[in-house]
Amino acid sequence: MARDIGDRIKKLIIERRLPSGAALPTEPELMALLGVSRNSVREALKGLQAMGIVEIRHGFGTYVGPMSMAPMSEGLAFRTVAGHLRGEDSLRQLLALREAVEAGLIARLAGRMPAADLAELDGLVTRMAREAASGAVAAQTDRAFHAVLYRGLAIPLLSEVLDAFWEAFHRVQMDLVAEATVDPRATWHQHREIVVAVRAGDAVGAEWAVRQHFDNIRQRLHSSGTK
Structure with missing residues (x-):
């Protein structure tokens, strides 16, 4: 019941094209619109709030939420930890997912990145x-x-999806992976090679450099004995 009402509230947000921060109809208005009880509306709103779709401000009303990827990060992190504790190779799976996305996108950037972004990357490589x-x-x-x-x-x-992948992976990695001996110069070198290839318009070289970077992370997981 609550899920069905939640779906109808989501449909209302979409149909009215309500942006983040916009006020939703009041509880009595939602009760009348949806033909349901106050408790049913409240239960549905609590579920939507947990997903970041709405924000309940007690004493002020209910508003469209930030619609961020935070719930996705939480879900990924929880799924990965739970899977790891069951003996699954969940951290490697999450890494493979992130690699597939990044390696599949890097060719689109080769030779097309703005000079300002390249300069910022140069600064990060120097750091x-x-x-x-x-x-x-x-x-x-x-x-x-x-x-x-x-x-x-x-x-x-x-950008939000990639950040969610990164956040989930590194949160889980910090919790589950023992400190491994990996030459940090390899990490620096691989990031430098990515920038060199992108700047030169070398799509094949850029993808190779990205995959080398992920291979380095896999070696770190292997050396720590993590699945």
């Missing part, structure tokens, strides 16, 4: 070199690199 010399490339530097890299595709939904 990686400094961090590698100190012993480890920071996770946030890696995250920033991939965010800037695919920003040039100008697909906001894609």
